[in-house]
Amino acid sequence: MSPLSKSKIVVVCGPTGAGKTGFAIDLARRFNGEIIGADSMQIYRHMDIGTAKPTPAEQAAVLHHMIDIVDPDEDFDAAAYAAMAGDIVRRVVARGRRAFVVGGTGLYIKALIYGLFEQGPSDAAVRERLRAQAQADGGEAMYRKLARIDPTAAGRIHPNDTYRTLRALEIYKITGKPLSVVQQRHGFREPRFTSLEIGLSWPRPILYDRINRRVDEMMAQGFLDEVGQLLAAGYTRDLKSMQSLGYRHLAAVIEGEAILDDTLRTLKRDHRRYAKRQLTWFGAREGIHWLTPDQSAKAAERIQTFFG
Numbered sequence: 001m002s003p004l005s006k007s008k009i010v011v012v013c014g015p016t017g018a019g020k021t022g023f024a025i026d027l028a029r030r031f032n033g034e035i036i037g038a039d040s041m042q043i044y045r046h047m048d049i050g051t052a053k054p055t056p057a058e059q060a061a062v063l064h065h066m067i068d069i070v071d072p073d074e075d076f077d078a079a080a081y082a083a084m085a086g087d088i089v090r091r092v093v094a095r096g097r098r099a100f101v102v103g104g105t106g107l108y109i110k111a112l113i114y115g116l117f118e119q120g121p122s123d124a125a126v127r128e129r130l131r132a133q134a135q136a137d138g139g140e141a142m143y144r145k146l147a148r149i150d151p152t153a154a155g156r157i158h159p160n161d162t163y164r165t166l167r168a169l170e171i172y173k174i175t176g177k178p179l180s181v182v183q184q185r186h187g188f189r190e191p192r193f194t195s196l197e198i199g200l201s202w203p204r205p206i207l208y209d210r211i212n213r214r215v216d217e218m219m220a221q222g223f224l225d226e227v228g229q230l231l232a233a234g235y236t237r238d239l240k241s242m243q244s245l246g247y248r249h250l251a252a253v254i255e256g257e258a259i260l261d262d263t264l265r266t267l268k269r270d271h272r273r274y275a276k277r278q279l280t281w282f283g284a285r286e287g288i289h290w291l292t293p294d295q296s297a298k299a300a301e302r303i304q305t306f307f308g
Contacts, residue, residue: 007089009099009193010303011113013038013282014200015275016104017211019293021054023200024102026296028062031098031303036085037066038103038112041244043081044072046230049223050246052214065092072230072241077163082111086192098307101195106281107156113191126173130166142166150178155280160243196306198299199288201279211271215264218246228254245274 010033012024028035037043041051045068054064065088070076085101085108092099101109134142139162146165147154149172157164168179175182201207227250235242237251249267252258282288291299 007093007099007193008307009036009089009101009113009195010306011038011109011195011197012100012102012200013106013109013197013288014104015207015278015282016052016271017207017214017275018104018200018202019210020102020104020200021052021058023293023296023299024100025054025058025062027299027303028098028100030300031100031307032096033098033100034063034065034092036088036092036099036101037064038081038085038101038105038108039067040076040081040105040108041241042067042103043069043076044241045070046233046235047072047226047241047247049218049221049226050244050250052218072235073239078107078111081108082115085112089193104278106278106285110285113193113195115192123170123174127166127170130169130173134162134166139165142169145169150180152180153178155277156180158274158277160248161240163240196302197285197288198302199282199290200293201290202292207275208272211275212268215246215268215271219264224250224253224260227251231255245270 010027010031012020012027014020024035027033039051041047042053043066044051047053053067058064059067066081066085069084089099089101089112101112103109130142140159142162143154143157143159143165146157146168150168153168154165157168171177171179171182202210223246227247230242230247231237231251231254237243237248237255242248242251246267249258249263249270253260253263289299289302
C-alpha cells in the first residue's frame with residue numbers, strides 16, 4: 001500500500017452558506033492542519049466575492065491550497081483536481097501536518113477520495129453531433145433531455161455544466177444505458193484515503209435565510225463591480241467560469257439584458273436551489289457525520305478519535 005493510500009484526511013462538506021470556512025479554520029488550527037479547498041469556483045483567480053473565497057485574513061490563519069490556481073478562461077475539471085489535491089495531501093502529511101479538505105463540490109471530493117469513474121467508451125462522431133445539437137438548441141435544452149433520460153445523473157450535474165451533460169448523453173447514445181446505471185455497476189473503488197467526513201448544515205429555513213443574507217452581503221462587498229471587471233478584462237460570458245452562479249446573473253445586468261432588482265431575487269432563489277442540490281448529493285453518501293456549525297466541540301472529539 002502506498003503512503004498516499006494510508007493518509008488520513010478530514011473532509012468538511014455541505015451546502016453553500018452553511019459556514020464551512022470558519023468552522024474548518026477553527027478545527028485546522030486546533031489540529032495543526034492545512035486546508036485543501038474543494039470548491040470548483042474558488043480555484044479561479046479574480047473571482048473572489050461571488051465565490052465566497054476565504055479572505056486574506058482567513059487564509060493567513062491557516063495555510064490554504066487549491067485556491068487561485070487558474071485563470072477564468074483556463075480549463076479545469078475533477079480529474080485535474082484529484083491529481084493536484086492528491087499530491088498536496090501527500091505533501092501535507094509528509095510534513096507531519098493534518099489535511100483538511102473543505103468545500104461544497106461533491107464531485108471534487110469524491111474524485112479525490114476514490115479517483116474518477118472511467119466513464120465508458122467514447123465516440124468522437126457521437127460527441128460532435130451532440131455538440132452541434134447543443135450549439136443549435138442550447139445547453140438548457142440538452143440538460144432537460146438528460147433529465148428525461150436519466151434524472152439521477154441530471155440531479156448530480158449542474159444545469160450549466162454542458163460538458164458533463166453532453167458526456168452523460170454520449171454514454172447513453174453509445175451504450176443504450178443511463179450513465180447512473182453504468183456508474184452503479186462500476187461500484188466504488190478502494191478509497192485512496194482514509195477519510196472522516198463531516199457534513200455541515202442548518203435546518204432548512206435557517207440555511208435559506210443565511211443564503212439570502214449572504215447574497216446581500218456579496219452585493220454590498222462589490223460583487224457587481226467584480227463581474228464588470230472580469231468582463232472588461234476580456235473574460236466573456238460563454239466561459240464555463242462566467243456561466244456559474246451569480247456571475248451569469250450579474251453579467252446579464254451589466255450588458256442590459258436584465259434588471260438588477262429582479263436579478264437579485266432570482267439569484268437568491270438559484271442559490272437556495274443549488275444548496276438543495278448539494279444537500280441531495282451529500283445526503284446520498286453514507287458515513288457523513290452531520291453537524292451544525294455550533295457543534296465544533298463535537299467535531300473536534302470525532303477528529304481526535306479519528307487521528308488517534
